[in-house]
Amino acid sequence: MSEASSRKLSEDLLRPLLETSWRFYALVAFLGSIVLMGLVTWAYQMFNGFGVTGINNPIFWAFYITNFVFWIGISHAGTLISAILRLVNAGWRRPVTRCAEVITAFALMIGAMFPLIHLGRPWLFFWLMPYPNSRQIWPNFRSPLVWDFFAISTYLTGSVLFLVLPMIPDFALVRDRTTGWRHRVYGTLALGWQGTTKQWHRLETAMQIMAIAIIPVAVSVHTIVSFDFSMAVVPGWHSTIFGPYFVAGAIFSGIAALIIAMAALRKVLHLEDYLHPVHFQNLGKLLLMMSLLWAYFVFSERLTSWYGNGTSEMAVFWALQRGSYAPLYWTMVICNFVIPFPILALRQTRTIAGCVTASCFVVVGMWLERFLIVVPSLGHKYLPYSWGPYRPSPVEIMIMISTFAAMALLYTLFSKFVPIISIWELKVGEHPFPAETPAEIKEHPLWQVRP
Amino acid sequence: MPHRWGMAVDLDTCTGCGACVTACHAENNIPTVGPEQAARGRAMHWLRVERYWEGDFPDVRLKFRPVMCQQCDAAPCEPVCPTYASHHTADGLNAQVYNRCIGTRYCANACPYNVRFFEFFNPQWPKPLHLQLNPDVSVREVGVMEKCTFCVQRINAASIDAKAEKRELKDGDIKPACVQGCSVKAMAFGDLDDPESEVSRLSRSPRGGKLLDDLGTRPKVTYLARQTQV
């Protein structure tokens, strides 16, 4: 690309780092105060005992586990966009790849907090780590919670590295364009990056390998999270479909979160030249497909339960369809399928606003879906004497709100200090025939993928 | 000779009086949570008397059954505990190690009998109620799971006595609090591996059945079916 357009690209995408308005500070203060309130609430819970939550017998898992599964699900956005689209050479991923990876990293960090928050004795969480100790005990590798620990640690490490590695050349760019403290800080972060052909090759090969590696990890993580439920003999949980069902649901909610984040960034950081309606339309088509896939999984599972007519399973089934959980259940179906389907299927409504609307409904619907998997089954186990209801307490609601604020805060801070669109990858995309691997140069131009 | 502890409850004899529940509370330092917490579903009755009413007035039928931890031989609560706080002993008991419990509550979800309980608050025994505490049983702090142990402190005490007296344990040496407290002697406790023990004989009774047997948990409490209708 010409030098002028390259320079304009760099300037546009560096502007959020270099110019700060009062709105940024106000937003950070607002979100930061909510996060602080959440932390204080958690301290209150640890100090006063877990009884301040709404947990009871038999519903021992509720809001915190719902949020845990929800946030881990959201984290699948980045893996899909960054890793899968990179492997299939979809050039339109370039402007959105870092937005998506940031969602993954932060959603994972937030999601990983919830197993700590929901522990009865959270100060002993480190007993899940296998290290030689004087307690003469190791963690129980048969427990899905220990699988969770390993899976989420691996996924978090992989995602953070997948996010940070391509940031190195961009840090070099910022280092060259700034002076003073920024020049020093970004210079350190750039790790002495030059941009020799050798370094580019190493980086791109490493990214390719990481993309190949991170996809099975992402699938395994949400499958293992689903094993938290399917390994227990609880009616409605002990289902073999949970692995694929959860992964599909995760990708579904992840794409919705990505669309919302992208639309917000486009508006606030004035990235209209870089995030085009076609990007939203492509993601909207993916969201439509995932909505259909989600509906397919739910139908499979419901049909199997209903047809099998097991006593305890049917108690859960009717509680969801017609009983006390019915309002939430049908809201979930409307939010996840009935509303998004027409919006995303018709080209006229598949605009940026339409995609964002559908995505907001999907995020709400998927949160409800997690809740409706966890709580009704626990409330209707095998002995009806022990059935019971659940009502969230202010403590749980506050902590949940503060995690949404934490996500927004982390995202805001990130987009202030790091270019939210990967500058060098976008520049590569502008090349006449950009190719991910040199082998494609030799192929006939017909088979080359245009961005 | 290793033992395999089990229980038998005769539902025909049981009157549902609840003396076993009270005895269990007294023996095992179980806190009484108060009416508000009980209304929120947090009562901690390691042994409870489940009651079901069937039919409409005047054809109401009542069913009740004392339910405690079944000490399942294939306990679903054991593999899911990340810290081995819930594991199986050589005696066939499902042990709950309070010190290892970090309070994930997975075991409570996995238990089909809902016999596992969580300490939601630090239990309080304002003076002079602290005098009622049984020194043989620990007091659990907030955040850990607890459940019926078949009065393992009594099992251990009797085993130590037998060893000191250089004799084997006899059937009837050990009586958990519920068995001892039962007003009509509806409950029995003993070694299932001893074919002569009372519990073994009762477990072979044609009236005998197990709770939720079809789930594959292999519970060790035999319920002898009621023959008279209430």
Add this chain to the structure above:
Amino acid sequence: MTAIYALYSEPADVQKAVDNLRAAGVPEREIVVISGEPIEEYEFSHRDKASWLYWIASAGGIAGLTFGTWLTRMTELAWPLQTGNMPIVSWWPNLIVMFELTMLGGILATVVALFITAKIPSREPKLYDPAVTDGRILVGVQNPSGATLPAVERALTIGGGAELKRS
């Protein structure tokens, strides 16, 4: 560190310059091409391809697999506790932890290999020009021996568009 380099705006000129340098007898490893983004369409960019990185990743994966197998087996046998009538050492649950540690091993091996072979972070001064981030491409020779200096300069000066610099 001394270096002679030139900045170009067109990748085609860069290719010519690299070919000239090769004709002038500069060894391949001393030719340095620095750009703000990878330029895959040209031959000069295909030097130093790293297909062996996949082998390193696989080796890391195998290391992770071995560690996972050992960790699960060793700990389960060291403190054998009976749970739920399951065998003390069982493949099904161990496979999950083994899988995760395999992937972690592969990922970490890749990243470490990347840092080592790309020589980042580096402490020694490196050839660089901030004009690269404006879209210029740098072609140069680091630490050239005195005899070849004029040859290198001639090679780098192609008709128009080149800025010759020293550092």
